[in-house]
Amino acid sequence: MSQQVTRDIVAVKQNEDYCSHCSICSSLCPYQALNKEAETGKIFLDIEKCQVCGLCYSTCPAKAIDTIYYDLDSLINYLGKAKQEFDSDTLVIMCKGSAPDFSGVEKLFGVSKFVPLIVPCVGRLPEEIYFNALLMGIEKISVLACDEDYCRYDRGSPVTGRKILALNLLLNQLGYGQEVINLKRHSLKVMVDANLCIACGNCVFYCPYSAAKLASPGGINFELSACRGCGLCVAMCPATALDLENWERERISMLISKLSPEMEPPKILVFRCQWAVFPPLNGGLSPNIRFIDLPCAARIDNFHILEAFLKGIDGVLIAACSEEDCKQEKVSGKAQHAIATLGKRLSQIGFQDRLYFCTVAPRYPEEFDRELDQFSQKIRAIRSKEG
């Protein structure tokens, strides 16, 4: 929609006055969005290429990069409140890409009570947040990063690994003991129910990573090391034989059942790709809007959209990355196609205006708010027309 208006505010800014032209940011940026001008040595930010991974923000030694998401002040502010709320001296920092539920954290780190901090990529966290946490009385910090080859921003997870190695050495020298920060890696992958599989091979066609292999005879087999957890195969499987760890069908269904009754009409449910929209750490919720974060828009399943309508949701908005911004192999386009196909069928029963697919990017923070606002107005209008 009206892009000129929404794009005045951008998520990452560079303060030239502070920049020492050291080039750490441009050498780390996974998207070549920061480039050094050969003649002047100045660094320039091309926001169109930026995917807001925050690696430049967390590593700039001169603090010349500003970001509006999860900057140091808001992280410290969050930690202060969360420490009281969760009443624990253990901090668990997780990347959204691989964060399991609370029982999963217990299994991974052996802690049942902890302060959670979940951000899109742990690579965006500056060292100061670890120091600040210790100063606040946190005694143990666990960090869950994605497996290195699973990192949606390519370098966020590997760089965090090195950062924590250095921090642990430093903290040890300061007398904090060894391994104050405990790093683990994790990824969330596809699961097959062999009893339901009909060996149709649709997943073989849809998987962008060639992780699905269909042998004849032998049935379907996933090479899990190749799976990057986009969920496209899950949404496309004609036999509902596939599921995605942490985004299981049952879990999403239960969430919809829980959210709908607590909402006020007109009820709007937003399925958002967790890389397309970055929610605030202490976000308040409108009484009529709820969000379900997905690992990628490709995981959105017709089943859940229809289920939402049946459970009383008035409008379903899907916020995805554009195909160019997709952190997976351009699967958001396939998601868009599937939604359009469902839209055609919904139009046969008069529901077409209640489902909307938009592509947004966190680099333009107002873009999503505008889409949500326009969609809300549309749904409000539909409801008032129906009386």
Place this chain on the structure above:
Amino acid sequence: MIITTQKPLDEILDFISPYANILIAGCDGCTQPPRGLREAKTLSQLLELGGKLRNKNFVFKTTTVAKQCDNYLAASILKPQINGAEAVLSLACGIGVQTLAEIFPELPIFPTQNTHFMGAEEREAGILEVRCDGCGDCLLAVTGGICPVARCSKGLLNGACGGSKQGKCELDSERDCAWNLIYERLKKQGKLGLLKEFRPPRDYQLSGWKVTV
């Protein structure tokens, strides 16, 4: 595979409007995509939504059969689940619908698909195209693996006709001329001589209506 397309939901809602308890039977067989458990559930949700707008509350039960055209198999899967169903919606091709109608002669069995032809899918483009007409006398050995019976608009056995233009058919400028495809294929194989052999009119009885095994 058998190529089918979904019937409009309005049409299906008209079929089932006199009934309340409906069994939706998927078929994991030959269609692309297979109209299995997912489509059975999706259709039940869509019809439930559509029913609400018509002030009609349906109760759906969903299941699937590996191959609905297999009478024995379909009966063994569906008979234990049919209790209480007043009508059945079949997600199979026309063959599956008829098989179910034979198994449950007392029940109305409704199609949810329109069945088109035996064909193949060009997956990237999402296009499904006819490949076989079931003529009963396969010619593919001498036509470079391209069937003129199914793919030539006129079903010519000795093509191409004078209507082949830049590789397209005179009856439909989007449709490839099957005989042009055959020519190009045979040229690639160094077998253009095959085109000089005259093929007599086909025996339409060979297509048949019954085969004994």
